[in-house]
Amino acid sequence: MxxxxxxxxxxxxxxxxxxxxxAQFQARIDAEERIxxxxxxxxxxxxxLTRQISQHAHSEIVGMLPEGNWIxxxxxxxxxxxxxAKVQDECGHGLYLYAAAxxxxxxxxxxxxxxxxxxxxxxSIFNYPTLTWxxxxxxxxxxxxxxxxxxxxxxxxxxxxxxxxxxxxxxxESFHQRQGFEIMLTLCRGTDEQKAMAQxxxxxxxxxxxxxxxxxxxxxxxxxxxxxWKIKRFSNDELRQKFVDATVPQAQFLGLTIPDxxxxxxxxxxxxxxAIDWEEFKQVLAGNGPCxxxxxxxxxxxxxDGAWVREAAMAYAxxxxxxxxxxxAE
Amino acid sequence: xxxxxxxxxxxxxxxxxxxxxxxxxxxGHRLSEWCGRAPMLEEDMALANTGLDLLGQARELYSYAAxxxxxxxxxxKFAYLRDVRQYRNLLLLEQPNGxxxxxxxRQFFYATFADxxxxxxMRSTDPTLAAxxxxxxxxxxxxxxxxxxxxxxxxxxTEESHRRAQVAIDELWAFTGEMFSVDDSxxxxxxxxxxxxPAPLRPPWLKTISGVVDEATLVLPNNDWMQQGGRSGRHSxxxxxxxxxxxxxxxxxxxxxx
Amino acid sequence: xxxxxxxxxxxxxxxxxxxAHKHVGSLHATDATxxxxxxxxxxxxxxxxxxxxxxxxxxxxASDPSEKGMMFEPAESKIYRHPTFYDVPEEVxxx
Numbered sequence: 001m002x003x004x005x006x007x008x009x010x011x012x013x014x015x016x017x018x019x020x021x022x023a024q025f026q027a028r029i030d031a032e033e034r035i036x037x038x039x040x041x042x043x044x045x046x047x048x049l050t051r052q053i054s055q056h057a058h059s060e061i062v063g064m065l066p067e068g069n070w071i072x073x074x075x076x077x078x079x080x081x082x083x084x085a086k087v088q089d090e091c092g093h094g095l096y097l098y099a100a101a102x103x104x105x106x107x108x109x110x111x112x113x114x115x116x117x118x119x120x121x122x123x124s125i126f127n128y129p130t131l132t133w134x135x136x137x138x139x140x141x142x143x144x145x146x147x148x149x150x151x152x153x154x155x156x157x158x159x160x161x162x163x164x165x166x167x168x169x170x171x172x173e174s175f176h177q178r179q180g181f182e183i184m185l186t187l188c189r190g191t192d193e194q195k196a197m198a199q200x201x202x203x204x205x206x207x208x209x210x211x212x213x214x215x216x217x218x219x220x221x222x223x224x225x226x227x228x229w230k231i232k233r234f235s236n237d238e239l240r241q242k243f244v245d246a247t248v249p250q251a252q253f254l255g256l257t258i259p260d261x262x263x264x265x266x267x268x269x270x271x272x273x274x275a276i277d278w279e280e281f282k283q284v285l286a287g288n289g290p291c292x293x294x295x296x297x298x299x300x301x302x303x304x305d306g307a308w309v310r311e312a313a314m315a316y317a318x319x320x321x322x323x324x325x326x327x328x329a330e
Numbered sequence: 331x332x333x334x335x336x337x338x339x340x341x342x343x344x345x346x347x348x349x350x351x352x353x354x355x356x357x358g359h360r361l362s363e364w365c366g367r368a369p370m371l372e373e374d375m376a377l378a379n380t381g382l383d384l385l386g387q388a389r390e391l392y393s394y395a396a397x398x399x400x401x402x403x404x405x406x407k408f409a410y411l412r413d414v415r416q417y418r419n420l421l422l423l424e425q426p427n428g429x430x431x432x433x434x435x436r437q438f439f440y441a442t443f444a445d446x447x448x449x450x451x452m453r454s455t456d457p458t459l460a461a462x463x464x465x466x467x468x469x470x471x472x473x474x475x476x477x478x479x480x481x482x483x484x485x486x487x488t489e490e491s492h493r494r495a496q497v498a499i500d501e502l503w504a505f506t507g508e509m510f511s512v513d514d515s516x517x518x519x520x521x522x523x524x525x526x527x528p529a530p531l532r533p534p535w536l537k538t539i540s541g542v543v544d545e546a547t548l549v550l551p552n553n554d555w556m557q558q559g560g561r562s563g564r565h566s567x568x569x570x571x572x573x574x575x576x577x578x579x580x581x582x583x584x585x586x587x588x
Numbered sequence: 589x590x591x592x593x594x595x596x597x598x599x600x601x602x603x604x605x606x607x608a609h610k611h612v613g614s615l616h617a618t619d620a621t622x623x624x625x626x627x628x629x630x631x632x633x634x635x636x637x638x639x640x641x642x643x644x645x646x647x648x649x650a651s652d653p654s655e656k657g658m659m660f661e662p663a664e665s666k667i668y669r670h671p672t673f674y675d676v677p678e679e680v681x682x683x
Binding site for chain 2: 061064065068071072073074075076077078079080081084085087088091092094095098133183186187190191193194298301302305306307308309310311312313314315316319
Binding site: 039088099107108112113165172303307310313314320 | 590591592593594596613614615616617618619622630633634650652653654
């Protein structure tokens with residue numbers, strides 16, 4: 001990734017939207033050229049990307065919490081190591097994404113502060129609780145599965161640093177969904193109690209996972225410009241349908257029932273699902289999901305508890321620079 | 331199947347191996363508690379890496395203990411179906427994470443010992459232990475590097491970080507003696523060249539510790555009282571809570587596969 | 589209160605001997621030692637590297653994309669620098 005330092009020389013004039021530049025910019029996008037940090041870009045493109053990439057980063061970091069909830073209780077050492085590695089990967093992904101967002105001119109600290117102040121959003125899915133071990137399997141299988149559907153097209157996003165971060169993320173995430181599916185398979189081949197645990201988890205996560213793809217196309221406020229700028233290559237509903245079609249046979253293989261009795265396959269082979277409760281989605285985004293307050297409190301606590309450590313490292317670095325300067329002067 | 335404790339036939343070699351496995355598991359577990367809570371993302375990554383190294387060591391050691399014991403136990407039975415009195419880890423490693431300073435000091439004391447110890451164990455006449463030692467030594471060497479750089483920054487950082495680091499050193503110091511003690515069960519293994527005597531490792535350990543602590547403008551306590559008991563299952567109260575969390579699934583759903 | 593900024597570093601990794609160091613990403617660290625450790629912990633978890641460089645991001649001087657024309661276009665017309673510019677009969681074989 002490039003640096004925010006490179007962007008600091010942006011003069012006022014670079015932000016003045018002039019029609020010729022905008023047209024040139026759009027022509028580059030249409031020609032499938034990648035936009036790099038120092039290139040001229042319309043302010044709205046910068047703003048949209050900063051919002052999207054930082055939300056994505058916040059989601060990775062907040063997303064560590066529901067799964068982190070089970071690291072200390074993982075039922076075998078093999079599962080414990082895999083889960084810790086997976087949640088650690090999510091931390092890494094948040095880190096790559098903050099760095100990608102930083103190339104647009106905001107520092108990680110500003111972005112994090114905005115999130116902690118409740119001014120930035122993160123994925124609604126992480127506001128649901130992980131109540132049993134089966135939730136860990138379901139998150140890997142469905143939440144990571146949905147995330148991959150979203151992220152693979154982002155590897156071709158018009159903004160270079162975001163696309164490169166997504167390539168790295170997708171490569172690392174390839175084990176995450178398999179890890180979750182393996183947990184589900186083990187449960188479904190286990191005792192009746194384990195199978196019931198798996199079904200219960202699917203029942204609770206199914207609808208929230210479908211909401212992860214965002215509002216239906218006719219209601220999505222950002223889709224038009226994002227599509228024009230090739231940030232987004234498929235609509236919310238297209239990706240949601242793709243996900244459902246991929247997931248139904250997997251559920252059948254597991255012997256689990258998707259909690260949508262009216263669901264049926266149409267002539268084209270697509271699985272038609274019932275109406276999604278968008279009111280629930282709206283409430284969760286507004287801060288009223290089952291865990292919103294806990295998630296924010298946990299992030300704020302980590303940030304506040306760590307302040308003295310960050311200050312210590314900064315103070316030490318300053319002292320060392322000072323000593324070096326003194327030595328040089330002698 | 332029940333969720334009752336397993337019985338372990340603690341021959342000297344089984345006991346020896348379980349002690350090291352428990353060390354690695356308990357400290358790895360403690361570090362895994364940090365996940366998502368570290369002072370910055372970069373350190374979240376580092377603590378998880380260290381935890382994963384230790385979990386890996388634990389699994390290899392448990393598997394070897396199971397093989398030596400030959401009674402059908404395995405890594406998970408050792409980890410999940412022994413109670414506090416059957417655990418054999420050092421008291422130092424079960425101490426709660428506390429703040430970042432306490433976690434780093436605990437890591438620094440142990441890793442500096444473990445690095446010396448595993449390096450010496452590479453010459454064990456037991457080829458499995460020698461191989462585990464060779465792998466663990468490289469991991470520990472990095473843990474020493476990582477933790478000592480932080481000791482220096484915390485000690486020589488701000489007034490607050492200095493104070494917290496000094497408190498951590500003072501409070502954990504009494505748990506360091508146990509690393510160097512030997513009982514009869516281990517004496518025979520040492521004589522046979524299977525295990526190494528940790529006592530001669532104390533001077534080089536102290537030299538490294540003192541050097542870093544000194545650079546960090548911190549001091550080591552004068553108090554020489556050393557707390558013992560972990561190796562024979564006389565633990566602090568903290569371990570029971572750790573185990574009740576670690577073992578909750580295996581205890582609630584006896585005999586299930588996960 | 590706004591959180592103070594911790595410096596940004598660029599990370600370059602040599603994936604195996606014989607290859608050049610390649611830019612892999614960035615991280616935040618207060619000094620070079622911690623930056624190198626963090627680079628190891630973040631970017632080599634899957635055995636991706638044998639050697640790491642970390643460079644303070646603000647130490648990089650970059651060309652300005654708006655000067656792309658004068659910087660890079662003049663090279664485009666020098667087609668005689670490329671082997672395909674020259675005709676060699678096929679029967680001469682590989683050259």
